[in-house]
Amino acid sequence: MSKRFYITTAIYYVNGQAHLGHAYEMAVADVIARSRRSLGQEVFFLTGLDEHGQKVQQAALAEGKTPQAYCDELAADWKAFAEKLELTNDDFVRTTESRHKEFVQAILAKLHAVGQFYKATYEGFYSTREETFLTEKDRLPDGTFDPSYGEVIKLKEDNYYFKLRDHQQWLIDYLEANPSFVQPDYRRNEVLGFLKNNTLEDLCISRPASRLNWGIPLPFDKDFVTYVWFDALVNYISIPAAHGDKTILAASNSEIRNPKSEIELWPADLHVIGKDILKFHAVFWPIMLKAMGLPLPKQILVHGWWQKDGAKISKSTGNIVDPIAVIDEWGLDAFRFYVLWELDIGPDGNWTDAGFRACYNAELANGIGNLVNRSLSMLRRYRDSVVPEQSDELASDMSNFVKATRKLLEQNMLQVALQQIGFLVDHGNLYVEQKKPFNLAKDPAQAKRLDEVLYNLAETCRVLAVLLWPFLPGTATKIYAQLGLTGAPDKFSEAAWGRLKPGHKIGEPAPLFPRKEV
Numbered sequence: 001m002s003k004r005f006y007i008t009t010a011i012y013y014v015n016g017q018a019h020l021g022h023a024y025e026m027a028v029a030d031v032i033a034r035s036r037r038s039l040g041q042e043v044f045f046l047t048g049l050d051e052h053g054q055k056v057q058q059a060a061l062a063e064g065k066t067p068q069a070y071c072d073e074l075a076a077d078w079k080a081f082a083e084k085l086e087l088t089n090d091d092f093v094r095t096t097e098s099r100h101k102e103f104v105q106a107i108l109a110k111l112h113a114v115g116q117f118y119k120a121t122y123e124g125f126y127s128t129r130e131e132t133f134l135t136e137k138d139r140l141p142d143g144t145f146d147p148s149y150g151e152v153i154k155l156k157e158d159n160y161y162f163k164l165r166d167h168q169q170w171l172i173d174y175l176e177a178n179p180s181f182v183q184p185d186y187r188r189n190e191v192l193g194f195l196k197n198n199t200l201e202d203l204c205i206s207r208p209a210s211r212l213n214w215g216i217p218l219p220f221d222k223d224f225v226t227y228v229w230f231d232a233l234v235n236y237i238s239i240p241a242a243h244g245d246k247t248i249l250a251a252s253n254s255e256i257r258n259p260k261s262e263i264e265l266w267p268a269d270l271h272v273i274g275k276d277i278l279k280f281h282a283v284f285w286p287i288m289l290k291a292m293g294l295p296l297p298k299q300i301l302v303h304g305w306w307q308k309d310g311a312k313i314s315k316s317t318g319n320i321v322d323p324i325a326v327i328d329e330w331g332l333d334a335f336r337f338y339v340l341w342e343l344d345i346g347p348d349g350n351w352t353d354a355g356f357r358a359c360y361n362a363e364l365a366n367g368i369g370n371l372v373n374r375s376l377s378m379l380r381r382y383r384d385s386v387v388p389e390q391s392d393e394l395a396s397d398m399s400n401f402v403k404a405t406r407k408l409l410e411q412n413m414l415q416v417a418l419q420q421i422g423f424l425v426d427h428g429n430l431y432v433e434q435k436k437p438f439n440l441a442k443d444p445a446q447a448k449r450l451d452e453v454l455y456n457l458a459e460t461c462r463v464l465a466v467l468l469w470p471f472l473p474g475t476a477t478k479i480y481a482q483l484g485l486t487g488a489p490d491k492f493s494e495a496a497w498g499r500l501k502p503g504h505k506i507g508e509p510a511p512l513f514p515r516k517e518v
Ligand code: MSP
Pocket: 009, 010, 011, 012, 013, 016, 020, 021, 022, 024, 025, 050, 232, 233, 234, 272, 273, 274, 275, 276, 277, 304, 305, 306, 307, 313
């Protein structure tokens, strides 16, 4: 069996509220997963939840629930959220599942056996809210710690550490030799800058079980649980292990035997993450993998952060965008379209309700919706819904749009790919305005010319459906149905011109994006 295109999102803190930022990341990964499938690759798309830690333990306690029961409830909401976005994920990882926990323990045992960890006593400041140790460097000029750290206490405790330091130069060399490892380039430069200007501190990988018991016990010392990143990042390989990936199983000495399947996944092709967790993915993760003797993921694709109305998204200030409410009011595809049209993968974005509505009306109602509706309505009215003789007037223009879109999708350049599709739509709408089929229809001597124009328009709509599929699967499927075609336009190869056969009867045209008042 050949290796699949393996794509992941970050895993989300189970106790966080699912918002625009999470939905965006999921949508980006889903569009990439769908486009790769459309282009003929076998894909494995993983998303899921990060469920351990002190905050979860405390919140569960406050609600009088066991942490597991608390996580189970929240996980159901997150799964419903992913379904609402119609994600095509192939698995959904929860870090409290035994398939994950056992694998994390196998990895920890192996790394411990080869001397990658050591135990040491830490004495210093600790932020309970952020669950993190602080140093003198974290003090503000007035000597206090940032209020976001909450209560800062003095703490002395033993913990286990992972030797990051030894790998610093290797990682610098790797990043320099592999420019595509972190994308966009400016994020890679950020990581290189960090590595060149700082000495890596060894990574604390544990917490005493006496203080935190909602975590995975260290297999070599039951008085400790593993902490955050050694738990969370490992999801990217624990799930392949559970699916029988041979590379991972061999490197982990994993006890997992007889997996249900034997899918080849590792190395991952793409980790889609936000800029705030870049260091963990581009510094800690490669070093962890190297220590395990595993190849590195091919690329870490780093997106920016969404704001709303120019300010941080925050539950406490009420500055939020609820993707579910937007989807319920405007439809899933309108949501997916706006976030991918508005924001390139990399910079920060800003959601405004006015911008969303303007985009809906301009690009969806007046753009895609108008082209499809008038093309098919005219075919129905003037030719009784029957596709006329093939005409290739737009064939070469369309094939240029198709080629450009394909190239961009292969490079995960989603915003520019969507712009290409926008140009195709504009081209189609301009064609209607220039050729004026409604005038041709009035003159029986122009019947052949009208046939040509109607064929070109209907076929343009069909090609459009194929290109749109990864972005707007619902809309693309509706266009196909309105064209009287069955199934989903989910194969890019179908974007070749001339597949709509003369004599074929199309279906019922209906508005795809009803205009709304702004
Ligand atoms: N659990 C860790 C990640 C572990 S990955 C092995 C975590 N979780 S998170 O829920 O806080 O964030 C998950 C993802 O959502 C991150 O990639 C983060 O960048 C993204 N976003 C959170 N808020 C965001 C915005 N406002 N905008 C865009 N993405 C944002 O970190």
